[in-house]
Amino acid sequence: MTNGHVLHQLSAWAGQDLLPKDQDLVEAHLAVCVGCRAEAERLREARAWLQEAMDPPFEATDHAALQAAILARVPQEPAPRRIARLRLRALGLTAALLLLALWPGLRRGLSPAPASPKVASHPEASVFPSLPPRLEAVQRKLRALPKPPEARSRVAPKLAPIQVARLEFQTSDPSIRIIWLANDAATSAPNPSLLEAP
């Protein structure tokens, strides 16, 4: 109640939407308060007018015409079928289990692939664990590259100095040359081209 009055509760009271004890409190107040009682009467009157005004105006012929129109259109609709809820649930459960089983693979697929130059920019990492002897020298060259500065920021790669090492190998196929661009900047941008015609 506000200052003992119940004006703000009256519309809920009119719909009997108050708790029983609040409903009783409002009624007790209305018995003694002329102002609130007048407001309650105004609400009651408005509800009565609403019910009178919103009495549906349809006659039997309206109902018959509508029913006929509905039933004339129903045959054009496909026959309804009960949804097999158990089957739906089993299908959902199977899909969830499948997703769960595939999730590690999906995550790997979604995460950006580690770019080879990034790996090459850390010489202490074993970049070529089982390379032929000819490439051992390359690995040594990579290790000889200057170490990247620590705590390089990913958000501002343009500010960091970028050192690029270009290493080329001729494969047994004369039309294929492998070019390694060893970039010490941490980046997920794809290597522009690993294969280049001579």
Added chain:
Amino acid sequence: MSQGFEAVLSEEALPLRPAAEDPLGILADRVLAGDTEAFGELVARTEPRILGLAWRILGDRDLARDAAQEAYLRAFRFLGSYRRGESFEPWLVRIAVHACYDLSKKRGPLPVVPEILESFVSEDGPLPADEAVLLRQRRDLVRRALSDLPEGERAALVLRDLEGYSTEEAARILGVRPVTVRSQAATARAKLAAACARLMAPKGGRP
């Protein structure tokens, strides 16, 4: 299918009751079993209520007929989503309410009605010869006041005060919490009373 109706199918289920107690549910089961004539019986039993509800929400006879027809076609189309044992009428009313929402979006402005009835009200009350006109205009004004309410408040008021559903039933039909229905219905009652007082006021203030 409208967005509103998509929500219908995903909302909380309506109260379950043994199918044997709900003759409409039995008819729905017969329709699902292939007896399409049972749908005619279902329509015959529920159509007056659905048409009346649509008219109360929309305030327009033609639109109400369209909404009721659309509601039954949707009900037939999606009868498979009706849960066996669920109370059928609230399920149908829920579909009808959403059909009304969809059609009300297409409705143009309502016809203009006189803003106030004071010209028919003397200091001694309405003149006898004008009582019929006064009554008709009062109805128009009340309908206008109802149609001016926001969609949710109007539906809550119609279901609670005109259709006689309990707060909990209205909440399930509208897909909202009971406290929301209580609040919306109370707000709607207060607005309607204020509009009636304003529109029916003699010159210079409240009655």
